[in-house]
Amino acid sequence: AQSVTQPDIHITVSEGASLELRCNYSYGATPYLFWYVQSPGQGLQLLLKYFSGDTLVQGIKGFEAEFKRSQSSFNLRKPSVHWSDAAEYFCARKKSSGDKLTFGTGTRLAVRP
Amino acid sequence: GAVVSQHPSRVICKSGTSVKIECRSLDFQATTMFWYRQFPKQSLMLMATSNEGSKATYEQGVEKDKFLINHASLTLSTLTVTSAHPEDSSFYICSARMPSGDRETQYFGPGTRLLVL
Numbered sequence: 626a627q628s629v630t631q632p633d634i635h636i637t638v639s640e641g642a643s644l645e646l647r648c649n650y651s652y653g654a655t656p657y658l659f660w661y662v663q664s665p666g667q668g669l670q671l672l673l674k675y676f677s678g679d680t681l682v683q684g685i686k687g688f689e690a691e692f693k694r695s696q697s698s699f700n701l702r703k704p705s706v707h708w709s710d711a712a713e714y715f716c717a718r719k720k721s722s723g724d725k726l727t728f729g730t731g732t733r734l735a736v737r738p
Numbered sequence: 739g740a741v742v743s744q745h746p747s748r749v750i751c752k753s754g755t756s757v758k759i760e761c762r763s764l765d766f767q768a769t770t771m772f773w774y775r776q777f778p779k780q781s782l783m784l785m786a787t788s789n790e791g792s793k794a795t796y797e798q799g800v801e802k803d804k805f806l807i808n809h810a811s812l813t814l815s816t817l818t819v820t821s822a823h824p825e826d827s828s829f830y831i832c833s834a835r836m837p838s839g840d841r842e843t844q845y846f847g848p849g850t851r852l853l854v855l
Binding site: 671 | 843845
């Protein structure tokens with residue numbers, strides 16, 4: 626079973642529109658959750674992370690994500706998308722401290738002018 | 739802080755040759771680094787965990803004699819693809835984590851694109 630699921634392979638939004646990228650995980654306990662962004666031909670940049678505490682976490686570049694235990698989700702949001710946000714977004718999780726990092730399959734975001 | 743570099747950024751080699759990729763933590767010491775492989779339009783797959791001063795831990799299905807990892811210092815890990823073949827062509831990305839404090843977050847390098855002809 627896929628431990629990290631990103632249901633949307635591609636998403637296209639208009640510049641200035643809001644964005645939500647979905648991420649679901651299969652492990653029951655509270656995992657360590659991450660969102661990374663990858664521009665073409667580049668490495669991964671950490672946007673934000675959740676370990677514990679406040680379930681709404683703020684990240685860089687105006688992104689935020691909300692951990693919902695009941696839905697096993699950690700969706701990434703941004704209220705107003707900029708053209709420079711076009712990239713591949715990866716959700717990742719660790720089951721516990723020291724566990725390896727497991728990635729979802731990624732969501733490619735395109736931004737319409 | 740937490741900058742990770744890789745060298746080279748891209749390399750083209752002939753089949754049968756060996757290629758070395760370097761991963762450096764620039765502003766922190768990394769006792770543990772990780773090597774990933776990413777195929778086009780796919781996610782990252784962990785190949786191995788590199789520990790300073792000890793042998794690397796390889797994931798199932800990864801040939802340790804094919805992908806040699808050396809972590810000789812606290813800021814440098816190298817991945818050598820030995821006797822490279824076209825099927826080894828891929829994007830290789832390393833990451834590193836802090837030795838203390840937040841040891842769960844990994845910081846990634848910019849990646850190395852390998853093309854084997």
